[in-house]
Amino acid sequence: MRSSKQQSSIQMNYIEFSPQDALRACGPVAQISETHLLHEEADGCETAMKGRPTVAVAQSRSRENGLSSTSPVVIVAGGSSGIGLACCRRFSAEGAKVISCDLRQPAADQRWGEWIELDVTDPDRWRTVVEGVSAMYGRLDALVNSAGVLFEGTVESTSLELWRRIMAVNLYGTFFGCQAVLPLMRQSGGGAIVNVSSVSGIKAEAELAAYDASKGAVRLLSKEVALFCARRGDPIRCNSVHPGVVDTPMLTGFFAEATLSSEQEWNRAQPIGRRIGPDEVANLIVWLCSPDASFLTGAEYVIDGGATA
Numbered sequence: 509m510r511s512s513k514q515q516s517s518i519q520m521n522y523i524e525f526s527p528q529d530a531l532r533a534c535g536p537v538a539q540i541s542e543t544h545l546l547h548e549e550a551d552g553c554e555t556a557m558k559g560r561p562t563v564a565v566a567q568s569r570s571r572e573n574g575l576s577s578t579s580p581v582v583i584v585a586g587g588s589s590g591i592g593l594a595c596c597r598r599f600s601a602e603g604a605k606v607i608s609c610d611l612r613q614p615a616a617d618q619r620w621g622e623w624i625e626l627d628v629t630d631p632d633r634w635r636t637v638v639e640g641v642s643a644m645y646g647r648l649d650a651l652v653n654s655a656g657v658l659f660e661g662t663v664e665s666t667s668l669e670l671w672r673r674i675m676a677v678n679l680y681g682t683f684f685g686c687q688a689v690l691p692l693m694r695q696s697g698g699g700a701i702v703n704v705s706s707v708s709g710i711k712a713e714a715e716l717a718a719y720d721a722s723k724g725a726v727r728l729l730s731k732e733v734a735l736f737c738a739r740r741g742d743p744i745r746c747n748s749v750h751p752g753v754v755d756t757p758m759l760t761g762f763f764a765e766a767t768l769s770s771e772q773e774w775n776r777a778q779p780i781g782r783r784i785g786p787d788e789v790a791n792l793i794v795w796l797c798s799p800d801a802s803f804l805t806g807a808e809y810v811i812d813g814g815a816t817a
């Protein structure tokens with residue numbers, strides 16, 4: 509890592525700063541001590557993680573792009589809740605430096621790594637966050653775009669305001685994130701991006717017009733990023749993940765307001781007979797960022813208990 513003095517060319521609102529200050533300059537940062545890093549047994553996700561190769565094991569096999577650094581640095585957008593939070597926990601367990609970016613802080617007992625306030629719909633803020641990460645760690649190995657919103661609306665009932673809101677977070681936020689991290693990943697010698705789409709990006713529901721459209725676009729945006737990087741010769745991979753019904757606060761909030769969608773029908777649609785746990789999705793995402801997935805790019809990974817089979 510470069511010293512803080514060597515970072516002075518970075519365009520930030522300060523001149524003299526320590527690496528810790530660099531992230532703080534991005535705004536609110538929740539600093540978590542190393543002792544809070546996850547131990548698998550601490551959060552009940554032991555079962556989901558059993559038998560999976562750890563990133564540390566994977567590192568010894570390959571130095572391909574992704575989490576190939578001995579101390580990988582990872583940004584998780586939408587890291588304060590649900591799937592993003594599970595990713596932060598899992599990456600921390602693997603020894604990664606995790607920067608969780610979200611509109612709101614995670615709960616006090618759910619902090620893995622550092623938290624920075626980020627509205628993913630703001631491209632300038634994205635750039636500031638990446639500059640802070642560059643100043644503090646000098647590298648970036650992985651980005652997970654998990655920030656998202658879910659609201660009901662058919663093609664007729666969806667207002668332009670709602671359409672724009674869903675697109676701004678789910679699609680534009682993902683686009684801004686990918687665009688912001690590419691230079692630092694390139695400078696780091698490579699990296700991996702995982703964009704969290706949905707089965708709604710594969711198969712439509714009549715009641716989710718804007719959400720489906722946003723998630724379908726994320727699917728193809730991910731392929732676009734993958735092809736762009738591959739053709740340039742950048743060792744940066746990009747894939748999309750498409751979960752079915754995952755047990756997160758997003759779903760609780762959605763069904764509290766939904767009038768057209770049936771919670772029972774959604775649950776029944778997954779042949780495996782239950783909702784997916786956020787840790788199960790995080791396992792897939794972390795694996796996609798590992799060197800074990802070194803030839804995987806531009807692909808879509810459905811995790812839906814057989815719903816789209």
Ligand SMILES: NC(=O)c1ccc[n+]([C@@H]2O[C@H](COP(=O)([O-])OP(=O)(O)OC[C@H]3O[C@@H](n4cnc5c(N)ncnc54)[C@H](O)[C@@H]3O)[C@@H](O)[C@H]2O)c1
Nearest residue numbers: 586589590591610611627628655656706751753754756758
């Ligand atoms: N829960 C599911 O069943 C399910 C299924 C398929 C796909 N997904 C997708 O997975 C991703 C994560 O969803 P989840 O279920 O974990 O939801 P969640 O609500 O638990 O977490 C989403 C996080 O995104 C953050 N966020 C929202 N808008 C933001 C913004 N503008 N800037 C920064 N952060 C913002 C929220 O604060 C929250 O912490 C979303 O993209 C969602 O569409 C969820």
